[in-house]
Amino acid sequence: MTEKDIYNRYQRQIILPGFGEAAQHRLGQAKVLVIGAGGLGCSSLAYLTAAGVGTIGIVDDDRITLSNLHRQVLYGMEDIGSLKATTACRILQEKNPGIQILAFAERMTTQNALEIIGRFDVIIDGSDNFATRYMVNDACVLLGKPLVYGAVSQFEGQVGIFNLANTDGRARVNYRDLFPELQSDTSIKNCSEAGVLGVLPGIIGTMQANEAIKLITGIGESLANRLLHYDALRSSIYEITIMPGKSSQLFLPKDAEAFRQTPYNVVCDRIEQDLEIEQATFKQLLSNEGVTIIDIREVGEIPLLDSIAHIAAPLSQWTNKIPAFPGDSWICVCQTGKRSATAAKLLFDTFGATKKIYSLKGGLLKWIEK
Amino acid sequence: MNVDILLFGQLAEIIGTKSIRLTEITGTKQLADQLHKTYPALSRHLYRIAINHILVSGDIDFEEDCTVALLPPFSGG
Numbered sequence: 446m447t448e449k450d451i452y453n454r455y456q457r458q459i460i461l462p463g464f465g466e467a468a469q470h471r472l473g474q475a476k477v478l479v480i481g482a483g484g485l486g487c488s489s490l491a492y493l494t495a496a497g498v499g500t501i502g503i504v505d506d507d508r509i510t511l512s513n514l515h516r517q518v519l520y521g522m523e524d525i526g527s528l529k530a531t532t533a534c535r536i537l538q539e540k541n542p543g544i545q546i547l548a549f550a551e552r553m554t555t556q557n558a559l560e561i562i563g564r565f566d567v568i569i570d571g572s573d574n575f576a577t578r579y580m581v582n583d584a585c586v587l588l589g590k591p592l593v594y595g596a597v598s599q600f601e602g603q604v605g606i607f608n609l610a611n612t613d614g615r616a617r618v619n620y621r622d623l624f625p626e627l628q629s630d631t632s633i634k635n636c637s638e639a640g641v642l643g644v645l646p647g648i649i650g651t652m653q654a655n656e657a658i659k660l661i662t663g664i665g666e667s668l669a670n671r672l673l674h675y676d677a678l679r680s681s682i683y684e685i686t687i688m689p690g691k692s693s694q695l696f697l698p699k700d701a702e703a704f705r706q707t708p709y710n711v712v713c714d715r716i717e718q719d720l721e722i723e724q725a726t727f728k729q730l731l732s733n734e735g736v737t738i739i740d741i742r743e744v745g746e747i748p749l750l751d752s753i754a755h756i757a758a759p760l761s762q763w764t765n766k767i768p769a770f771p772g773d774s775w776i777c778v779c780q781t782g783k784r785s786a787t788a789a790k791l792l793f794d795t796f797g798a799t800k801k802i803y804s805l806k807g808g809l810l811k812w813i814e815k
Numbered sequence: 816m817n818v819d820i821l822l823f824g825q826l827a828e829i830i831g832t833k834s835i836r837l838t839e840i841t842g843t844k845q846l847a848d849q850l851h852k853t854y855p856a857l858s859r860h861l862y863r864i865a866i867n868h869i870l871v872s873g874d875i876d877f878e879e880d881c882t883v884a885l886l887p888p889f890s891g892g
Binding site: 481483484485486570571572573574575578595596597598599601602603622623624628639641646672674676679683684685686687688690691761764 | 821823824825833855856859861863865868869870871872884886888889890891892
């Protein structure tokens, strides 16, 4: 793009007071990495592209499904089944050929995180699970990169910037100053279990892009070390200043080698390896003798499991006593396989010596899709 | 001591409302004890407490008419 093309394209923001060609130039020189090209990512990516961020990276190993389309607005019907990172890259590059967009269609792991994150100036967290969030947070602390955090659930969302020096000299904070330890918490439902209003990641993702643009250009006030909480139902905002916590340092990996050894997924992995069964295995087991299907979802969760004989045992009622069931083989099911994995682990810890315990990988949503 | 408690995320589902006003609570420990007693499911949930928009740790006393927010972790994207 020529200087004149750049001016013509971005003129409406260049003429803003406090912005100017200097700010546009800074955007052109900036490198922003967006982790996750889902609900949050689609929105932040669209506006970073439009604003003229010179280099944008996209990390996502997931593929587009029909149920994404109500909130992941970059994608259309013809994109179902395609990789999110490469599809988003193609779509955004067409929108703005003057910038560079890099697709990393791979899962972020401790083996690639430092190398990928190290290539960028500002990191935007648009991921959908705690393991990735903690991993990205720790990598940003190690590498000294500002992290624009964003998260949504149902009708509420949060956005904030971690790991940025304050102008008043207060210490930087990171996500572990908020929640020090990575917990595999059964009570936190993800989007496919709790649901999410389509506009919500749109709003939060766009706010993340706004924070990144302010950081890069120097305009306005950033949400450095603050968390902005948004309630879409009430259209209300509540801001929280995060103070450094005593225990966050305990849990942060000390250096790159310690980071690479940190088992962010160990709880999930152990369950996955031992107790999870594939959909095809589930189908076979259904016709076996002595097999009991246990639906651990809460009352009211749909779709109903009408086609398979089962026992309804909501997981929330297991706090006082782990229930026992008839038969020799017990298969726990839920929406996506996440809670049923936890239920299966609880049953295994109690009855594993005498019963075969399983959890349906991918859950009923995947079963019904077939 | 009048204190407004705001509940974010799935905590509001457990308590049944997004905000409650309490009159007999003097600090964060007493608040947690009281809420966990009335709503046992809350004790299974992780959350942080903010007083007047500032995140706090430990047992902190409330001032009259302060706002207290209970914030669970969010992970969706």
